Amino acid sequence: MxxxxxxxxxxxxxxxxxxxxxxxxxxxxxxxxxxxxxxxxxxxxxxxxxxxxxxxxxxxxxxxxxxxxxxxxxxxxxxxxxCSPRPLYQRRQTFSSALHTQALLSFTALAYPEPGTNGFVWHKQHSSTWIPLLSNADLRISTSGLQTNLTITNVSKSDFGHYKVTVTNEIGKYEQHLYLTENIIGQTNSQPTLDDNVMIVSISLGLLCASLIGYAVFSTVIFKRKLKGIRLKSNEDPTNQMTYVNHSYGNVYCSADTSDKTQNDDNMDDSVHQYTDLTQFIRDDQKEAYEEIQKI
The missing domain is CATH 2.60.40.10 (Immunoglobulins)
Incomplete structure (x- = not known):
């Protein structure tokens, strides 16, 4: 060929x-x-x-x-x-690792001519300075073809941070920045997915609909109650309402003199407390609320 x-x-x-x-x-x-x-x-x-x-x-x-x-x-x-070096495909730039475990940072380039082993150089940022990295007992750099790997055999606190790999051939060069962050056991760094967002929106809409339904039922019951009150005032005899007098709030006179008793009852008109039986209204409200919910 x-x-x-x-x-x-x-x-x-x-x-x-x-x-x-x-x-x-x-x-x-x-x-x-x-x-x-x-x-x-x-x-x-x-x-x-x-x-x-x-x-x-x-x-x-x-x-x-x-x-x-x-x-x-x-x-x-x-x-x-x-062509000058560039990423072969888009890769994530942030890697996470727990302490005292092995971590791998990897990058695959696209370039011709191939950079070769000396065409890949790793650095780590320390304050504002970039420090070149070489293989040692705790860190291993390997390159094969267009792929380079940086392996940290036992991650410590000082290993977390900002890294970069520089790829160079006779046409040009490219810098890829990578980050190593601490992965704490039990902690998740994942972002909400589309399904999670859809679920949140669905729950929110469900709560909103339930609130609107409750409000509609409540408003309907109140409206019917007011309408019924208007009809009662216009069509019924007010004397037919059951009204009770609470005698415990008035002055009680025990006397055999009928005239005194009559006078005492007359004096008691301003001080007695009256109330109307609302049991039937409450039952009607409950019945109407149930009927409105059945219609939904």
């Missing part, structure tokens, strides 16, 4: 020529997908505009005609794209 190296952002032309009779159907494959196809031809020309670092890899030219008997004639080409 032949190889070619191009610069990032260039337009790259792929030409596939076949010698066949009759003419062939020609395809270009990349990552197991057909990215371009033409039928009944001898030469195919495909241009990859503004090629990117992620477009690097193996491209295949496949051709067939009736004489192939189902087997394509293929040629393979490895395309390398020169």
């Amino acid at each position: 032949s190889a070619v190296t191009v610069n990032e952002s260039e337009d790259v032309a792929f030409e596939c020529s076949v010698d066949s009779n009759p003419s062939s159907n020609i395809e270009i494959h990349y990552k197991d997908k057909v990215i371009f196809r033409q039928n009944d031809i001898h030469t195919l020309l495909y241009i990859r505009d503004n090629i990117a670092c992620l477009d690097a890899g193996e491209y295949t030219c496949a051709a067939r005609n009736p004489h192939n008997k189902g087997l394509d004639s293929e040629r393979h080409l490895m395309v390398n794209v020169r």
